[in-house]
Amino acid sequence: MKVWVEALTPKQIVLFSYLQEELSGEVFLTTRDYDLNVELAHRLWRKFYVVGRHGGRSLAGKLRQSLERSHRLAQIALIESPDVHVTFVSPDSSRVAFGLSIPIVAATDSPHSDAVNRLTLPLSKLAVIPSFTAQELSTYAGLTNFVTFEGVFELARVFREKEPREHHARELGLEPLGYAIVRLGEEKSYYYYLSRRAALDAPLQLATYLLKTTDLDLLVYPRYPDQARAARHALAPWAKRVKFLEGPTDFLSLEFYAVLVVTGGGTMATEASLIGTPAVSTYPGRLSVFEYLKARGFPLYQYPLSTDQLGRLVRRGRQPRSWEQVLARLRGLFQDPVRVLADAVHAAAGG
Numbered sequence: 001m002k003v004w005v006e007a008l009t010p011k012q013i014v015l016f017s018y019l020q021e022e023l024s025g026e027v028f029l030t031t032r033d034y035d036l037n038v039e040l041a042h043r044l045w046r047k048f049y050v051v052g053r054h055g056g057r058s059l060a061g062k063l064r065q066s067l068e069r070s071h072r073l074a075q076i077a078l079i080e081s082p083d084v085h086v087t088f089v090s091p092d093s094s095r096v097a098f099g100l101s102i103p104i105v106a107a108t109d110s111p112h113s114d115a116v117n118r119l120t121l122p123l124s125k126l127a128v129i130p131s132f133t134a135q136e137l138s139t140y141a142g143l144t145n146f147v148t149f150e151g152v153f154e155l156a157r158v159f160r161e162k163e164p165r166e167h168h169a170r171e172l173g174l175e176p177l178g179y180a181i182v183r184l185g186e187e188k189s190y191y192y193y194l195s196r197r198a199a200l201d202a203p204l205q206l207a208t209y210l211l212k213t214t215d216l217d218l219l220v221y222p223r224y225p226d227q228a229r230a231a232r233h234a235l236a237p238w239a240k241r242v243k244f245l246e247g248p249t250d251f252l253s254l255e256f257y258a259v260l261v262v263t264g265g266g267t268m269a270t271e272a273s274l275i276g277t278p279a280v281s282t283y284p285g286r287l288s289v290f291e292y293l294k295a296r297g298f299p300l301y302q303y304p305l306s307t308d309q310l311g312r313l314v315r316r317g318r319q320p321r322s323w324e325q326v327l328a329r330l331r332g333l334f335q336d337p338v339r340v341l342a343d344a345v346h347a348a349a350g351g
Helices: 010-017 037-044 059-080 091-099 114-123 155-160 196-213 225-234 236-241 251-256 267-274 288-295 307-317 323-333 337-350
Strands: 002-006 026-033 048-053 084-087 104-107 126-130 145-149 179-183 217-221 242-244 260-263 279-281 300-302
Touching: 002 059, 002 091, 010 026, 010 037, 010 155, 010 337, 026 037, 026 059, 037 048, 048 059, 059 091, 084 091, 084 337, 091 104, 091 114, 104 114, 104 337, 126 337, 145 337, 155 267, 155 323, 155 337, 179 196, 179 267, 196 217, 196 225, 196 236, 196 260, 196 307, 217 236, 225 236, 225 242, 236 242, 251 267, 260 267, 260 307, 267 279, 267 288, 267 300, 288 300
Parallel strands: 002 026, 002 084, 026 048, 084 104, 104 126, 126 145, 179 217, 179 260, 217 242, 260 279, 279 300
Antiparallel strands: none
């Protein structure tokens, strides 16, 4: 069996990389030049193609890149002749696979990404989704076959990583349980289209507050060079307490030994809260994954918060955590999403 995987973000590249060990036969990746994708592909994948790049802020740019990528992906698919296609709802690859009659296994945890879901889920043979999204995605129940699991996709890495190591923080000049992580938002994405300033402003407001009111150092993780410049300017008065991360590293270790994680998105907040680190997302909208995890007692919050709430989160985050206890709790509550995905791939290829 040959499996073609399309991953458009670092989260997806990491998640799907585990399929290489779960599936027999050849598994190859297509991705785009965006964020840390290329570096992670080199680290984690035996075979991959870099096809196109992010389309930028404008709708015209997004459409142009999508069309160009689809053309090049079709050429790769014709040469490779895969038996099944796996994608985290990429419109580019889904259109190609559907056109070439390659069965599609889609994965998504984002009912709010309505436009992307409309372009991909109806083309999929199977769709792997967390159970808590089933109701919101029920519109597509007659167009694809859902495979649900208990948990979130971020568990894939948590279940497979070795115990976090303090030296990853120390190598960056950070003291374990003496720093916070600030990840800026994806301002060029579809879901930030109507509120791009929030992607930068809200995380930096929280960063400034932490620098003014605590003794924490900050590890800032920008997505683009212009974001890095804006963050350096805004945080210049505290430059000695601010580090910038510009390449791939052991994020799980950094999150585990952080007091707090602030992010403009959802992935890092979700992962941090799973391993016991308080997390605040400044994403300007409702995310069902947050409600799901909060209901189960994980320390995941959305901006804005009161100063009292932030103070309590910082105090909670300073408490040491046990990796063994974290894993035991997670394994008692949730399924492994990679095994669910692998079973879906076998079903789609053999059906």
